Amino acid sequence: QFQRVQAKGGTYLVTWVPGASTNAIWQLEQASSTDLSIAVRDLTYVQTPANQSGQYQLTYKLEVGDRLRGRVAAGFTGIATLKISAEPLT
Secondary structure, X not given: OOOOOOOOOEEEEEEEEEEEOOOEEEEEEEEOOOOOXXXXXXXXXXXXXXXXXXXXXXXXXXXXXXXXXXXXOOOOOOOEEEEEEEEEOO
8 A cells, every 4th residue: 555655646656566386367456445346556467387487577657555566366276375566666
């Protein structure tokens, strides 16, 4: 959750590092709530092969209260991990 973003929002470079024990299709999301039924503001799909991770860098305009989250597609069986890092761009 982004509490320290300026009221008008800010541009961030976000690094996503997803990986899983089996092939996985990931949803990388920017959302205004933790509620999964609320439409996301930005959505990117990526695929990672079994036992490997990928690094993806995307730029977002984040606003106060925004959330970044990653989810694997429905029907996934295995172990999955995701690292998210956000750096402000000046």
